[in-house]
Amino acid sequence: MSQASAVAYANIALVKYWGKRDSALNLPAAGSLSLTLNTLRTDTMVHFDESLTHDSFELDGRESDPRKLTTWLDLVRARAKLQTRAHVVSRNAFPTASGLASSASAYAALAVAASSAAGLSLTVRELSELARRGSGSAARSIFAGFALMHAGTKADGSDAVAEPIVGADDWDLRMVIAVVGGGKVKGVSSRDAMEHCAATSPLYQAWLDCVPNDVQAARSAIDARDLAALGAITRDSAMAMHAAAMASRPPVRYWQAATLRCLDRVEELVGSGIPAYPTMDAGPHVKVLTDAAHCQEVARAIGEIPEVTEVKICAPGPAAHLLSEASD
Ligand code: 2P0
Numbered sequence: 594m595s596q597a598s599a600v601a602y603a604n605i606a607l608v609k610y611w612g613k614r615d616s617a618l619n620l621p622a623a624g625s626l627s628l629t630l631n632t633l634r635t636d637t638m639v640h641f642d643e644s645l646t647h648d649s650f651e652l653d654g655r656e657s658d659p660r661k662l663t664t665w666l667d668l669v670r671a672r673a674k675l676q677t678r679a680h681v682v683s684r685n686a687f688p689t690a691s692g693l694a695s696s697a698s699a700y701a702a703l704a705v706a707a708s709s710a711a712g713l714s715l716t717v718r719e720l721s722e723l724a725r726r727g728s729g730s731a732a733r734s735i736f737a738g739f740a741l742m743h744a745g746t747k748a749d750g751s752d753a754v755a756e757p758i759v760g761a762d763d764w765d766l767r768m769v770i771a772v773v774g775g776g777k778v779k780g781v782s783s784r785d786a787m788e789h790c791a792a793t794s795p796l797y798q799a800w801l802d803c804v805p806n807d808v809q810a811a812r813s814a815i816d817a818r819d820l821a822a823l824g825a826i827t828r829d830s831a832m833a834m835h836a837a838a839m840a841s842r843p844p845v846r847y848w849q850a851a852t853l854r855c856l857d858r859v860e861e862l863v864g865s866g867i868p869a870y871p872t873m874d875a876g877p878h879v880k881v882l883t884d885a886a887h888c889q890e891v892a893r894a895i896g897e898i899p900e901v902t903e904v905k906i907c908a909p910g911p912a913a914h915l916l917s918e919a920s921d
Contacts (some may be wrong), residue, residue, distance in 0.1 A: 596640040597709035601701035601913035603633035603693065604733045605768055605872060605880050607827040608807045609834040610742060611783075611800065612791045618750040619726055622791070623804035625742040626811045627733040628882075629761070630768055631910030635698035637683040639706040645678035652683050665700070665727045666707060673711035681707075687905075693770070693878060700727030701734035701913040709915055720913070721754040737761040737912040739815055741808070759815050761909035766820065767888035771895040772903040773851045773877040783875035786838060786845045793842040800837035803830070820884060824870025827882050831872040847876050851900030855879035858895050867891065 610625035648666055650659040659681075666679055683702070687693050704724040708715045715723065717735055725732035732754055733740040738761040745753035781789075791797050807830050814822035838845040852873065859881055862869040869891050870882040883891045888906050896904040 595710045595712060596638065597706045598636065598638040598916040599702045599705035599709070599913060600634060600636050600916055601698045601705065601731075601734050602629050602631060602910040603635070603687070603695065603698040604629040604730065604740065605874070606730065606733075606830075607823065607872065607882070608804060608811050608830045609872075609874075610729050611787050611834045611837065612797065613729070613787065614744065615748075615750065616788065618753075619729055620750045620753045621729050621742065621744050623801050624744045624808045625730075625733070625804070626758075626808050626815075627730070627740050627742070627755075628766070628768060629734055629737055629740060629910045629912070630907035631761070632686070632905055632907045633693060633695075633698060633770075633910075634686040635683060635695070635702045636686075636916070637681065637699070637702035637706045639703065639710040640680045641675065641677040641710055642680055643677055645680060648678050648681065650681045650683075653685060661727075662703075665703070668723065668726055669707045669711050669713070673708075673713050675711055679707070679710070693772070693874075693876065696728035697730040697734045698913075700724045700731030703727060704731070704735070705913045705915055717912075718754050718756075721756075722751060724913075725750070725753060725755075735913050738763065738909045741812065757912075758812065761911055764815070764818055764909070765885050766909060767883050767885055767891075768907045769881040769883060769888055769891045769895065770905040770907060771855050771879045771881070771898070771901045772905070773849055773855065773879065773900055775902045781845060781875075786841075786875060790838050790841045790845060794837050794840045796837040796840040800833050803833050820868050820870075820882075824868060824882050827872050828870045831874075835873060847873065849877040849900070851898060852877045852879055854898045855895050855901065858898060859891075862891060862894055 604627040608626040612622040648659040721732040736757040739759040742755040
């Protein structure tokens with residue numbers, strides 16, 4: 594009987610991940626680059642309990658279907674040579690499965706908690722790989738601040754891991770998140786959407802062709818602390834990803850009318866000289882990259898849009914970490 598608790602924070606990709614080279618091992622088709630945020634937090638407790646006959650999963654106070662979790666926990670059990678079932682309790686400090694990157698913080702927190710509870714002592718690289726098996730973006734949430742995810746080339750996926758590039762304290766940017774439509778659960782999962790896009794979108798290959806240059810340019814912009822350069826890549830990568838998704842047959846469209854209103858408002862801000870660069874994930878919400886000096890003004894401007902139900906200002910956030918050591 595062994596238990597551990599961990600916390601992890603969601604990340605928002607500045608250069609997006611959209612498409613896989615292997616679905617079974619969840620290997621990305623291209624690299625990506627992200628910023629871990631300080632407020633989108635998941636707390637997870639894992640308890641391997643001899644008295645259980647199956648895994649149980651409580652998410653945000655409700656019993657949830659444990660099937661996907663069991664498949665992932667089997668990886669941990671195989672590595673730890675363990676048969677024991679687990680009780681998992683997880684809580685998100687933000688809407689689940691709505692395009693606010695809840696699976697990223699979820700599987701990063703799970704990787705840290707479950708490996709510790711199982712008695713494993715994994716390196717951060719191994720934690721990143723384990724988190725990736727649950728959700729591609731989770732590999733990046735193992736790390737603080739800016740993280741670079743490698744597509745890797747190995748068939749076993751051991752090189753498809755993230756690495757930290759610039760820490761949370763090393764560049765004081767802000768991500769302003771406009772929650773559109775109350776953060777309701779999205780219609781089509783990003784996993785299904787990216788598979789459908791890869792299979793049917795005439796723009797999918799063009800999208801993949803953009804990514805290596807965008808990752809390289811984003812790295813250079815981060816090294817130079819050049820917000821205008823990083824912001825332009827952030828905006829362009831998101832638009833290219835959504836263009837590829839929208840060109841799927843039938844289309845995958847996460848945008849709502851309020852999404853466009855947010856993008857219009859961001860353009861107005863840019864027109865008045867404010868650094869504001871939008872990005873969007875598998876949901877209608879708009880996230881705006883800006884700096885500490887302008888984040889309040891950006892938040893006020895997009896908060897005025899009627900369908901924007903909540904605005905969060907996030908700063909670079911910490912790495913996933915244990916809250917309590919494993920105990921017997
Ligand atoms: C990203 N997204 O880079 C991209 C941009 C959504 C849009 O990673 O299938 O839950 O579990 O590996 O990580 C969301 O997809 O996908 C995502 P899986 P994941 O953040």
